[in-house]
Amino acid sequence: MPQLRQNIITGEWVVMAPERAKRPNEYVTADTIKHQVKAECPFCVGKPTYGSRIKSEDTANIYVAPNKFPAFLPEENISVRGYYPEKGFYRVKPAIGGHELIITKNHDHSLDAMPRNILEEMFLAIQRRYLVYAKNDLVEYVMAIYNHGPVAGASIEHGHAQLFSSSIVPSLIVKEKHGSEKYFELNGVCVYCDMIEHEKKEKIRMLAETDSFVMFNFFASRFPFEIWIVPKKHSSNFEIAGYSIIRDLSKIMRRGLDMLNETLNDPPLNFFIHSLPTTSENADYYHWHLEIAPRVTGYGGYEIGSGVIIDITSPEECAKYLKQSEKH
Ligand SMILES: [Zn+2]
Ligand SMILES: [Zn+2]
Ligand SMILES: [Zn+2]
Known part of the structure; x- marks a missing residue:
């Protein structure tokens, strides 16, 4: 057991x-x-x-x-x-x-x-x-x-x-929740909402935008080509997103996967959905999102020994590279 x-x-x-x-x-x-x-x-x-x-x-x-x-x-x-x-x-x-x-x-x-x-x-x-x-x-x-x-x-x-x-909250979620709560206390706004605005302005990591979502390479990525898909309208719980949101999610997700397929030839990857723990509901400070982690490099001793990730490709370069797939 x-x-x-x-x-x-x-x-x-x-x-x-x-x-x-x-x-x-x-x-x-x-x-x-x-x-x-x-x-x-x-x-x-x-x-x-x-x-x-x-x-x-x-x-x-x-x-x-x-x-x-x-x-x-x-x-x-x-x-x-x-x-x-x-x-x-x-x-x-x-x-x-x-x-x-x-x-x-x-x-x-x-x-x-x-x-x-x-x-x-x-x-x-x-x-x-x-x-x-x-x-x-x-x-x-x-x-x-x-x-x-x-x-x-x-x-x-x-x-x-x-x-x-x-029956436990995974440690990565504990960290995300704690960090976004702190950001909210300090600034009075959701850190993910702020990040969406910032990424839309800077444009250097942005991959695509639909009615309901933005998709970009994450600034402090742990994996080369790490992609985040975030709903534009603030919402902490994925499980209660309405049908039109899910339909739009499938659209932008398919586009992101196609970008990876075309530029990296169908790389191995994981994706996961981060939502609020089931014990809480409708938090102002937390914002659900989907992360895609392509597994094109492995972790070495330093990453495993220190918990500090060395990412060998910058997300700005990754965004440029991924967008090439849409030009032809
Ligand atoms: Zn938000
Ligand atoms: Zn089968
Ligand atoms: Zn997350």
């Missing part, structure tokens, strides 16, 4: 989920995944994953299924109490929550080739499942992520997003 172990020094939580290592494809190389045989794909319609799906969430092109090797488990049948093992020295909590997959019905709709309307369907499914978990008092945070390509952690080629619902 997965558990949350607390780092006794920093206070940060780690999910210990040894069951996940049982995945037979855990040790295959990037190359084998690229050539996974469709007939053996566990996510195709008709396969066991499809059989275990939550049928009420089925749409034309998407289905939702529980992860067979979850990092977080529903609270049924397990104690939700934290405890202090090894004579009370360390702190452990059960990893309560949920871990679901949002899967495209068509095997060939991986992220690089996913049509805009299916991206939209995927975001809508994420919202519906997000709201289900937000109602659970034990869940503090829900994060939607997508791994594209083995380098980015995808062990199955068939397109799928993942939803992690946890």
Whole structure:
């Protein structure tokens, strides 16, 4: 059973989920995944994953299924109490929550080739499942992520997003929330709203703008070509965004992905949605957004040893390069 172990020094939580290592494809190389045989794909319609799906969430092109090797488990049948093992020295909590997959019905709709309307369907499914978990008092945070390509952690080629619902707020969100609260206290405005205005004026990192969104390379990026997609109208909670916003999100997202495809030849990447913890609602200081992290370089010893990232490509250069794709 997965558990949350607390780092006794920093206070940060780690999910210990040894069951996940049982995945037979855990040790295959990037190359084998690229050539996974469709007939053996566990996510195709008709396969066991499809059989275990939550049928009420089925749409034309998407289905939702529980992860067979979850990092977080529903609270049924397990104690939700934290405890202090090894004579009370360390702190452990059960990893309560949920871990679901949002899967495209068509095997060939991986992220690089996913049509805009299916991206939209995927975001809508994420919202519906997000709201289900937000109602659970034990869940503090829900994060939607997508791994594209083995380098980015995808062990199955068939397109799928993942939803992690946890009884803890992830440390990056704690930092973002704390930082934006402080900015709001000092300036009386949302830092993301200010950043949108600034990026629109400066234009050097801006990639695209639609009715509802801006898309730009992030000033202090942790990854070369790191892209942020931010709604123009202030809103702290992704899960309650209306249909026209989600439709517009799928449009700008498709454009961003196409820019990466054309200039970097379908790079491995992760994307994730940052929204307010489920315990709070409608904050003036926090602003939901989507971050795309292309994985074209790996982290070395300094990054892992220090927590300080060395990004070898400036976001200003990245923006110029990405925009070339739209000129022809
Ligand atoms: Zn498949
Ligand atoms: Zn804002
Ligand atoms: Zn963020």
